[in-house]
Amino acid sequence: MSHLSRRKFIFTAGVTAGATILANGCSGGSPSADTASPAASAPAAPAPVAAADTPEVTTAKLGFIALTDSAPLIIAKEKGLFAKYGMPDVEVLKQASWAVTRDNLELGSGGGGIDGAHILTPMPYLMSAGTITKGNQKVPMNILARLNVNGQGICLANTYQDLKIETDSSALKEAFAKTKAEKGEIKAAMTFPGGTHDLWLRYWMAAGGIDPDKDISTIVVPPPQMVANIKVNNMEAFCVGEPWPLQMVNQELGYNALTTGELWKDHPEKAFAMRAEWVEQNPKAAKALLMAVQEAQIWCDDPANKEEMCKIVSGREWFKVPYEDIIDRSKGIYNMGTRQFENQDLMQKYWNDAASYPFKSHDLWFLTEDIRWGYLPGDTDTKALVDAVNREDLWREAAKAIGQEAAIPASTSRGVETFFDGVKFDPENPSAYLSALKIKKV
Numbered sequence: 001m002s003h004l005s006r007r008k009f010i011f012t013a014g015v016t017a018g019a020t021i022l023a024n025g026c027s028g029g030s031p032s033a034d035t036a037s038p039a040a041s042a043p044a045a046p047a048p049v050a051a052a053d054t055p056e057v058t059t060a061k062l063g064f065i066a067l068t069d070s071a072p073l074i075i076a077k078e079k080g081l082f083a084k085y086g087m088p089d090v091e092v093l094k095q096a097s098w099a100v101t102r103d104n105l106e107l108g109s110g111g112g113g114i115d116g117a118h119i120l121t122p123m124p125y126l127m128s129a130g131t132i133t134k135g136n137q138k139v140p141m142n143i144l145a146r147l148n149v150n151g152q153g154i155c156l157a158n159t160y161q162d163l164k165i166e167t168d169s170s171a172l173k174e175a176f177a178k179t180k181a182e183k184g185e186i187k188a189a190m191t192f193p194g195g196t197h198d199l200w201l202r203y204w205m206a207a208g209g210i211d212p213d214k215d216i217s218t219i220v221v222p223p224p225q226m227v228a229n230i231k232v233n234n235m236e237a238f239c240v241g242e243p244w245p246l247q248m249v250n251q252e253l254g255y256n257a258l259t260t261g262e263l264w265k266d267h268p269e270k271a272f273a274m275r276a277e278w279v280e281q282n283p284k285a286a287k288a289l290l291m292a293v294q295e296a297q298i299w300c301d302d303p304a305n306k307e308e309m310c311k312i313v314s315g316r317e318w319f320k321v322p323y324e325d326i327i328d329r330s331k332g333i334y335n336m337g338t339r340q341f342e343n344q345d346l347m348q349k350y351w352n353d354a355a356s357y358p359f360k361s362h363d364l365w366f367l368t369e370d371i372r373w374g375y376l377p378g379d380t381d382t383k384a385l386v387d388a389v390n391r392e393d394l395w396r397e398a399a400k401a402i403g404q405e406a407a408i409p410a411s412t413s414r415g416v417e418t419f420f421d422g423v424k425f426d427p428e429n430p431s432a433y434l435s436a437l438k439i440k441k442v
Contacts, residue, residue, distance in 0.1 A: 064094060122367070201239040
């Protein structure tokens with residue numbers, strides 16, 4: 001997809017919705033507004049919503065974890081974009097962990113929980129299948145958009161700094177064996193079983209000949225607690241999203257073996273998901289939320305907004321993280337601890353290069369990997385599950401409504417994907433991909 005110019009976006013969004021988005025505007029009541037650029041101005045008043053498009057409800061409760069890829073939800077709130085589309089009472093609520101996010105989605109807002117969330121892409125599938133829920137009850141979910149591609153890090157403790165590993169994990173096999181002989185256990189942390197960070201870590205380890213179920217112990221650590229755990233030598237490695245990998249490097253506690261765009265260029269990452277029941281009951285509200293999130297994604301990908309975005313999300317009510325731990329990688333500047341480089345193609349993208357569109361082929365890869373590692377049964381009807389959860393049709397409707405019809409991909413598949421080790425995933429033949437993998441549970 002071609003990058004959208006700031007001027008063109010403001011024009012098309014304004015014509016479509018009847019109001020202009022002020023690119024540097026900031027909603028009131030946020031401490032982060034105090035650190036915004038001097039040119040920042042107040043947001044435009046919400047445009048009247050046509051009667052036919054009036055949302056069924058004016059509120060929704062959305063969860064987020066303190067990770068940079070939650071920025072579109074935060075920016076949609078801060079910039080008044082939810083209000084713009086008739087939903088001024090949307091709440092964006094911090095969650096302590098992905099397990100808490102899951103629990104609150106199970107409850108729904110009517111039960112004291114939440115209606116939707118910034119979430120690891122596989123989780124809505126695992127919830128819909130009933131494999132991670134209380135009593136294995138199926139909780140139907142809908143993915144409305146991808147929130148980002150790229151932007152996660154696989155990190156190693158300083159113990160392994162002399163190896164200076166870059167992308168290839170094979171040198172760790174012998175080093176881990178030595179550590180295991182001394183300590184009795186190798187701990188590598190991820191954020192949720194079967195989630196994206198777990199799958200990146202497992203794929204990377206297995207590509208180097210390390211069996212993540214036999215050679216190491218994978219443990220669950222919430223994203224904001226990763227750096228603290230590496231600091232007290234509780235683990236040898238971890239995979240998590242920004243800003244935590246950069247914070248680890250800035251505190252000189254370890255180094256990044258890779259940023260995940262090096263493992264799989266423009267890989268899918270987080271999703272914006274809602275309870276399917278909520279979407280079914282409130283289709284206009286779901287579309288309104290999507291339009292607001294899409295506009296926020298476009299705003300976040302404008303280079304002119306990167307610094308303001310990082311200042312906003314670093315605020316106390318959002319991440320409570322130093323701005324310096326967020327900004328560099330949001331601009332494609334990488335200090336990995338053992339190497340430094342600049343590469344904007346590897347940085348987190350929210351809209352550009354079809355980052356927001358939820359390709360069904362990507363969701364199929366996640367399900368195939370979850371089968372690989374035993375998180376889903378081998379006989380799972382993956383196509384039926386993807387068709388039930390993935391609502392790319394709603395994404396298309398919202399994109400048209402904000403004047404972004406040109407951004408709609410021609411297909412629900414991005415085609416054959418190639419990983420850093422040369423392995424290819426053909427969404428037309430996932431069983432062949434699975435059969436060819438050497439290390440797996442199935």
